Amino acid sequence: MEGRRILEDLSFGVERGETLVLLGQSGSGKTTALRLINRTLDATSGRICIDGRDIRQLDPIELRRSIGYVIQDFGLLPHWTVEENVSLVPRLLGWEMDKRRRRARELLNQVGLDYQEVHQRRPYRLSGGQKQRVAVARALAAEPGLLLFDEPFGALDPVTRHEMQQQFLILRKQYNVASVFVTHDLLEALALATRIAVLDRGKLEAQVTPGEFITLRTPVARSFLDTLPSGLLDRCAD
Amino acid sequence: MDATVLRTLLNQVLSLTIEHIVLVAVSCGSAVVIGVAVGIASTRHAGMRRISVAVASVLQTIPSLALFGFLLPIPLIGGIGRHTAILCLILYSLLPILRNTIVGIAGVERPVREAAIAMGMTDRQLLRMVELPLAAPTILAGIRIALVTNIGTAVIAAIIGAGGLGVLIFRGVASVNTLEIMAGAIPAAVLALIADAGMSLLERRMARP
Ligand SMILES: Nc1ncnc2c1ncn2[C@@H]1O[C@H](COP(=O)(O)OP(=O)(O)OP(=O)(O)O)[C@@H](O)[C@H]1O
Ligand SMILES: [Mg+2]
Numbered sequence: 001m002e003g004r005r006i007l008e009d010l011s012f013g014v015e016r017g018e019t020l021v022l023l024g025q026s027g028s029g030k031t032t033a034l035r036l037i038n039r040t041l042d043a044t045s046g047r048i049c050i051d052g053r054d055i056r057q058l059d060p061i062e063l064r065r066s067i068g069y070v071i072q073d074f075g076l077l078p079h080w081t082v083e084e085n086v087s088l089v090p091r092l093l094g095w096e097m098d099k100r101r102r103r104a105r106e107l108l109n110q111v112g113l114d115y116q117e118v119h120q121r122r123p124y125r126l127s128g129g130q131k132q133r134v135a136v137a138r139a140l141a142a143e144p145g146l147l148l149f150d151e152p153f154g155a156l157d158p159v160t161r162h163e164m165q166q167q168f169l170i171l172r173k174q175y176n177v178a179s180v181f182v183t184h185d186l187l188e189a190l191a192l193a194t195r196i197a198v199l200d201r202g203k204l205e206a207q208v209t210p211g212e213f214i215t216l217r218t219p220v221a222r223s224f225l226d227t228l229p230s231g232l233l234d235r236c237a238d
Numbered sequence: 239m240d241a242t243v244l245r246t247l248l249n250q251v252l253s254l255t256i257e258h259i260v261l262v263a264v265s266c267g268s269a270v271v272i273g274v275a276v277g278i279a280s281t282r283h284a285g286m287r288r289i290s291v292a293v294a295s296v297l298q299t300i301p302s303l304a305l306f307g308f309l310l311p312i313p314l315i316g317g318i319g320r321h322t323a324i325l326c327l328i329l330y331s332l333l334p335i336l337r338n339t340i341v342g343i344a345g346v347e348r349p350v351r352e353a354a355i356a357m358g359m360t361d362r363q364l365l366r367m368v369e370l371p372l373a374a375p376t377i378l379a380g381i382r383i384a385l386v387t388n389i390g391t392a393v394i395a396a397i398i399g400a401g402g403l404g405v406l407i408f409r410g411v412a413s414v415n416t417l418e419i420m421a422g423a424i425p426a427a428v429l430a431l432i433a434d435a436g437m438s439l440l441e442r443r444m445a446r447p
Contacts, residue, residue: 040356065358075353079371088357138357 005044006032007202012195016145019172019179021189023224024199030182031072033199034148037180038067050146065089068139068177072150074131076123082108082134083119089142107137112167128155133164140171147179153188165191186224189213198224247421251406255425258402261320261392262429265327266385273332273384274377277339278365287340294333302330302391306398323392323400330391331384338380342373375445382437389430393422 007029014020022030035041037048039060048055055063068089076085084091086107087100095103108115111133123131136152149168153161165188172179183189189196190210198205200220208216214225280287300308305326309316316322346369354368370377396404406422409415 035356038356040352061358061360063358064356069353069356071349071353071356073349075347075349075351075356077350077354077368078347092358092363 005202007036007043010046010199010202010204012197012204012207014178014180014195016176016178017172018194019181019192021193021196022180022182022199023184023186023189023196024220025184027201028199028220029202030184030199031150032202034069034150034180034182037146037148038064038069040064065092065142066144066146068142068144068147070132070135070139070147070149070152072154072182074135076131076134076138078123081120081122082113082126085123085134086137086141088138093142095142103141104137107140108134110140110167110171111137112163113137129157129160132156136164136168140175143175145177147177147181149179149181151182151184153183161188168192186227247418251403251421251425254401254403254405254422255429258389258392258404258426258429261323261327261395261400261402262385262388265324265392266331266381266388268324269328269331269335269384269388270381272328273335273380274339276332277336277377278343280336280340281343281369282361290336291340294336297329298333302326302394303397305330306394310398318399320395320400322398323395327388327392327395331388334380334383334387335377336380338376338383339373342376342380343369345376346372375441378437378441378444382434382441385433385437386430389426389433393426 010029010033012020022033024030032041036043037055039055042056050058050063077088080088083101083104086104087095090100090103104119105115108119113130113133118126118130118134123134126134132152132155136149139147139149153164156164169192171177181189181192183192190213193210195207195209196213197207198216198218198221200218205218205220206216213221216222216225276286276290280290297305306323309322309326310318315325350368350372351364354364359367392400392402393404393407395402396408403422403426406418407426410418410420410422
């Protein structure tokens, strides 16, 4: 399939304990960038390395199992219970049943769910926010060194969203993981990022720290800043 | 009519019913294995899908009586007898099973499939853990159609000497003997009803979330 280039001149790096936020409008190529990293898509050119190794030299199946990925629509398996969903990657990796159970219990509690209450439920009996939490727990299950989060807190009310963001910061510290976090919510980007990469139709417009972001004059960055309630930034500057 | 005639007829009904069930079971069982296997392969290769669906569709449009007729003169696989009938019944049952296998697997929601692949499932694991379980109700619905149709079509198998309940019906028609026609038709209808009810029960079991 020959066609339009979705991503071009995109370059970034992320270390353990850091979060690179990909910020961009719908269709700017954020999901595509994540899919290149876990090789559910292969780049036509360029290079992606994890721990100094080119991912094209790695087995794609093993690579994917070593990365924690929350895909945009969660994709919980509808015929599996919450516990089975959370245990998916450990199961693929051949963990013993007991170990998987313990891990699922620990994780569900960590993402703020009551294990006893939800572990036997099927996804259709969860609220949107609960599904998101399960998807996050599933991504963390096998203690990956790299997390890819694709708008994981999109469908949450502001209070729960804030709670999940705080939880994310705690988990990032606890597991000392590198993470690439996609969002189109500027406040979320500012709260979570160690660096923010701004995408403009597949091109990297700017890559800055959250502190530098508010000084950006580039078009996409400006239009994101314009979404903030007026006066908020002035107050921040004080 | 005296009791011995009735008893003979009853014995005949019994043994022909068993023959009928064997015909249906063997042909349907084979059709399930072939249909599901080819169906799975068809979801992996677009070319395979086009060919398999086209062939099965054409087979299905041939009137069953004509299909029995076509197979008769073919050496090795054709000729009078049970094996020709079974082959014909297999070919005839393939389409609903094949089609429903393809539709069922294609019906797995995109995010679900994407997530399974993104988590590191191999193609086999995707099939076994995700696609087949989610497609199972649809595949069962296809098997149900094939099975019920097959029980009716197997009646015609008697015409090429394969036995089954059709023997009574054809003999009854030839000798204008309503009792014999009924003795063949009623058990065939009952078999179809039982099969239908059993399969729909199984389907509902599988579909339960
Ligand atoms: N499977 C595909 N085939 C062809 N084009 C695609 C495919 N998936 C995405 N695209 C295109 O690639 C571009 C980037 O898509 P992508 O999903 O990466 O955007 P995004 O930044 O994640 O958007 P959103 O915020 O809406 O999720 C879009 O123009 C989209 O139409
Ligand atoms: Mg996206």
